[in-house]
Amino acid sequence: MSKTQASGKGSRVLQVLKALRGHTITGLSNKDLADALGCSPATITRDMADLIDAGLVVKLDNGRFAHSIAMLQIAQAHAEHVAKLQDRITEINRRIVAGAMN
Incomplete structure (x- = not known):
């Protein structure tokens, strides 16, 4: 081939x-x-x-x-990873805003 x-x-x-x-x-x-x-x-x-x-x-x-379920698990793992990163970004932004107020 x-x-x-x-x-x-x-x-x-x-x-x-x-x-x-x-x-x-x-x-x-x-x-x-x-x-x-x-x-x-x-x-x-x-x-x-x-x-x-x-x-x-x-x-x-x-x-x-x-x-398959395995393929859907790959998609789910991606979604969970993105959500975790989004939570982290939100926390960093919260700290930035809090620090700007001091």
Whole structure:
């Protein structure tokens, strides 16, 4: 496999993850994803197998695909990290304002 093919596949897999955004409960079908990405359903099938093996996607009972719990945990960890940093920034700003009043 050439570097170009690997890069193309990597890019497509990232596009799949983005396409699944907002479809965590109902998922998207193989055809939905193929249409959205402009590739064949067979290509999506191979990509989904890779994403499932990586633990980032699951196949739902309805046959559609969605982000896995592990993927959602990554998003949740990011949100918690941002919230923690925002709390720290708020505290620093509070101290700055308090110091300006002295």
